[in-house]
Amino acid sequence: MTQTGMIVGKVEFRPGDGAMIRIPPGPVDIETNRLEATLSWVDGETHGAAAIPLSDFKRYVTKGVIALP
Template sequence: MTQHATVHGHVTYTPGDGAPIAIPEGPIEVTTSADSTTLSWSVEEDIAGSAALPPDQFNQYVKDGKIRLKK
């Protein structure tokens, strides 16, 4: 299921064993599955970003108001 949302604040993801990377503030698409939540956004006109978060981390960002789901 895909939802629209907006990032408001410091939201990060960690690719593999790397350092946390910030997701830019602004509109995102959220796709949920049983084991992860995928966030997608536009960086520039022809460049897209994507990150998979564990459900617990995504839910904490929503609870903290850093990701706001559109109804």
């Protein structure tokens, strides 16, 4: 299921074994399946994408840092 949302607070992801990276505030496209949510965004000339566990995505939505229409 694909939807759009807005990052309005601190949302982070960990790429592999690396350090946490913050997703910039602004619009995101969100693709979900039963295990994870993939967020994709544009920040200036940079395009980003991150897959996060569905439980983390739901927690971010409940906390209000990812706003859904």
